[in-house]
Amino acid sequence: MNEMVKKNKPKLQLAKILKINRETKDTHTLTLQLSEPFEWALAQFIMVQAEIDGKSVRRAYTISSSPTRKNLEITVRQTDTPTMSKYLNEREVGDYLNIKGPYGRFIWKVGMSEKVVCIGAGSGITPTRAFLQFFIDKKLEIPIKVLYSCSYGDNVIFRNELNELIDQIPNASYSLSITRDKMELDNVRTGRIDEAFMRTELTDWKDAYYYLCGAPSFVNHMITHLENIGIPKNQIKKEKWG
Amino acid sequence: MYLYLNCIRNSMYRTREKIDKSIKILLEDLNNIALEDEIISDDEKAILDKINYELHNLQTQIMQILESDLDDDEFHDILKDTLHDIIVNVKIVADADGKITEDENKLLKRLQEFISGGIYNE
Ligand SMILES: Cc1cc2nc3c(=O)[nH]c(=O)nc-3n(C[C@H](O)[C@H](O)[C@H](O)COP(=O)(O)OP(=O)(O)OC[C@H]3O[C@@H](n4cnc5c(N)ncnc54)[C@H](O)[C@@H]3O)c2cc1C
Numbered sequence: 001m002n003e004m005v006k007k008n009k010p011k012l013q014l015a016k017i018l019k020i021n022r023e024t025k026d027t028h029t030l031t032l033q034l035s036e037p038f039e040w041a042l043a044q045f046i047m048v049q050a051e052i053d054g055k056s057v058r059r060a061y062t063i064s065s066s067p068t069r070k071n072l073e074i075t076v077r078q079t080d081t082p083t084m085s086k087y088l089n090e091r092e093v094g095d096y097l098n099i100k101g102p103y104g105r106f107i108w109k110v111g112m113s114e115k116v117v118c119i120g121a122g123s124g125i126t127p128t129r130a131f132l133q134f135f136i137d138k139k140l141e142i143p144i145k146v147l148y149s150c151s152y153g154d155n156v157i158f159r160n161e162l163n164e165l166i167d168q169i170p171n172a173s174y175s176l177s178i179t180r181d182k183m184e185l186d187n188v189r190t191g192r193i194d195e196a197f198m199r200t201e202l203t204d205w206k207d208a209y210y211y212l213c214g215a216p217s218f219v220n221h222m223i224t225h226l227e228n229i230g231i232p233k234n235q236i237k238k239e240k241w242g
Numbered sequence: 243m244y245l246y247l248n249c250i251r252n253s254m255y256r257t258r259e260k261i262d263k264s265i266k267i268l269l270e271d272l273n274n275i276a277l278e279d280e281i282i283s284d285d286e287k288a289i290l291d292k293i294n295y296e297l298h299n300l301q302t303q304i305m306q307i308l309e310s311d312l313d314d315d316e317f318h319d320i321l322k323d324t325l326h327d328i329i330v331n332v333k334i335v336a337d338a339d340g341k342i343t344e345d346e347n348k349l350l351k352r353l354q355e356f357i358s359g360g361i362y363n364e
Contacts, residue, residue: 010319045310047320049327054334056327060307060320103320105311216309241306 010103011036012049014096018071023157026078027123028089029064031071032097040067042108042134043127043211043239046074046101052087059084062213062239063102064126066133075157077123079242113209113235115142117202119193119222121149124214125157127239131211132165135172143171145205149193149218151180163187175201195225202229210235215242258305265297268356275348285339289349292335296328325357 019031
């Protein structure tokens with residue numbers, strides 16, 4: 001559990017960048033030290049505020065580390081026409097960020113479901129990492145399945161880490177789908193996560209809690225597929241960006 | 243302020259349509275204010291362009307957040323901060339030449355009213 005945590009209304013505060021981990025050519029994980037530590041729940045997000053080119057900019061970032069970990073982390077993919085994402089990816093260890101949070105009710109707690117399925121695309125994998133860390137730290141044996149879709153192999157965020165995390169959870173499985181590259185690698189399929197794939201993958205997962213994250217079009221497609229294979233709406237949670 | 247708090251607690255206003263509509267009305271209103279003397283000066287145009295840009299940006303950002311699972315207090319906390327940024331950013335443009343004219347001030351006042359109203363009570 002994070003040390004010295006306070007449960008308060010979100011307040012703007014400074015957070016020091018303790019570490020920067022390069023995940024892909026355009027994605028970095030920033031490890032932050034909060035000046036006023038707070039408790040966060042799985043998959044909540046923070047708002048980051050900065051002065052960029054003389055103007056105030058504010059953007060949301062999912063907390064990519066589990067609440068069971070000491071430090072809050074965010075994982076930022078730089079977009080094609082970036083503002084904040086470029087600013088964040090240019091920061092250095094020791095720099096400070098203005099942050100406010102945590103926000104969001106997009107949360108899962110032990111006891112909410114007997115199984116969990118995380119489906120993410122692109123940077124929408126950030127909350128899944130927090131889920132997996134949480135399962136490890138809490139020694140949960142609840143089955144968890146991760147379906148991750150990326151356009152190119154080079155864009156896979158947490159490539160090794162996801163495998164390492166999955167290996168530490170007794171009932172976890174992971175499938176990576178690459179949509180635009182031909183990859184001849186173990187455990188990597190090519191093609192989109194479509195309804196046929198979901199039907200086979202999710203036969204025994206009808207009572208799971210589904211957690212979807214990614215671009216709006218991806219998430220909307222996933223919702224349609226899940227509904228078509230009989231997953232009730234109230235078992236589906238979603239977060240969309242991009 | 244009271245009206246603002248009242249509105250922001252009313253979740254029925256938290257829809258894409260309502261926000262789009264409020265912003266559209268504001269932009270029309272600002273244009274009319276700028277046209278009161280039948281001339282849109284360069285300074286007014288710079289402010290209008292900036293407001294347009296900022297509100298467009300607000301729409302993109304807020305729409306993403308709007309669809310998140312947030313309670314209304316959280317949503318309005320973020321909205322309030324984002325709207326505050328708009329005022330700050332537009333004032334920078336208005337003050338670029340070191341003075342804010344009466345016409346520019348009218349636009350800023352209208353924007354401020356809109357923002358204090360929590361963008362919904364248009
Ligand atoms: C609840 C929530 C959680 C989020 N969590 C994360 C996260 O964990 N990691 C992360 O990298 N981003 C996350 N985002 C997206 C983030 O808030 C920004 O939108 C993103 O970093 C782009 O901001 P920017 O200022 O660089 O670009 P902007 O100046 O805002 O946008 C530039 C252009 O890029 C497009 N765009 C915006 N976001 C994306 C995107 N994610 N992918 C592709 N194109 C985009 C916009 O439509 C726009 O045309 C989250 C968004 C929300 C609402």
